[in-house]
Amino acid sequence: MKGSKIQLGVSLYSFTIDYFLEKYSIEACVAKAAELGFTGVEIVAAMMVPDYPWPTDAWMTYFRGLLDKYGLAPVTYSAYIDMGQRTDRDMTEAEIVQSTVNDLDIASRYGFPVVRTQHAISPEILEKMVPYAAKRDVWLGVELHAPHTIHVPVWQKYFALFDRLGSDHIGIIPDFGVFQEHPHKPWFTQAAELGMRAQTLEVLLAARKEGLGEEAAVARTKAPTDAERRIAHELFKDFKPARLEDLAPMVKHSKYMHGKFYYVDENLKENCVPYDRILPAIRDLGFEGFIASEYEGHQFDESIDGTEQLTRHIAMEKRILGLA
């Protein structure tokens, strides 16, 4: 059956604004995830786990109980490499290893098959983590997140490592945000809030369409303010055409993906991240595992209903993949 090896999960991060403002309890987030038709769950530990990074057994048992109650699979315990947590220096290798072992232990103890880590772990330390992950039967995935692409030097080293060792216990978690081609609706809303005038934006977008760079585009605007200059910089830095040929090496070494999105419209289209091309490519490359819907529009416009966005996102995924 087409797409039958792809499973549709959700990162509870998608509920950020309702969780942050305490409209949704943790149980409400889990209940919604099940109601919307997702079958697996990712929890961002630094966001939702009290006493992080050392959660209590009582809380983790409670959370696992919630997943069981609503019939959801625990999939990913999402961890961070908070390299810059100290003011005086970055984390040392020993500290990175210790914090990653801690996260692997928690995932293993409470039945999460995947730990999400971040690029700052470094290829060298990731290699040292393989025996720890293997012993705990956990897959440690490094998130590939914008502004990185697979072509930056650190990711070239990660791929060399995956090719050398195989991917049974380490690999890549691609975040579809790396394929974002255009600014999204919530981005425009926030740009206006932060002082971007409509006429300035129009000039910048027209220049961008013509293929001009940042400097030439800004030169065309009338008396740009500091805020407009800052936002213009983001416009030209953050959004690049997707390179879908990058998906093949990603799928080869991935067991889990982040379906990042910012806005799905009422016609079930994401106009900034090309899901219509990404999902069939992933399926045809033979990807097996969860794609976690990850709604991030809340970072830009909190008035958008995140639950409605997830409803649309899973419907869009099912439409594209031909799933019932």
Added chain:
Amino acid sequence: MHFQAYFKHTITDEGFRNVAVNGRTTGYEIRIRFPSYRGSQLSCVTRLDLSVDGAPVDPNDLLLCLNGKEFLMSRIPELYSEYWFVLDRATLRVAKEGGLAPGNHELRVDFAYRVPYTGYSGDYVVAEGRHVRTLAMAR
């Protein structure tokens, strides 16, 4: 523009009150959120300034109360083992004889924090924002 959405929720409408010791009003406090989707080590807070009715509060008169402890602003950079869980409110307590008069006061918090996992190309993102909110001090 990442991380900007949360600053407008920094000052909460709970717990704005004068505080008394042994029957004498010695100051006042407000309760604030950590303005991000996730919690953070306290050491990542790089700026936390409070102004009341347009007048900046001296950092030496200001305590950040969290996790059952109280910290002077000057200690924040070293507090990498104190985690500010995102659903927990911190109390900002200001030493001021007599506290604040009843009625409305304009509170302004200027907040900045290092996002500790963002060193994609060497530097960490520092998210900066301001929240201004008028709250009423009860009689």
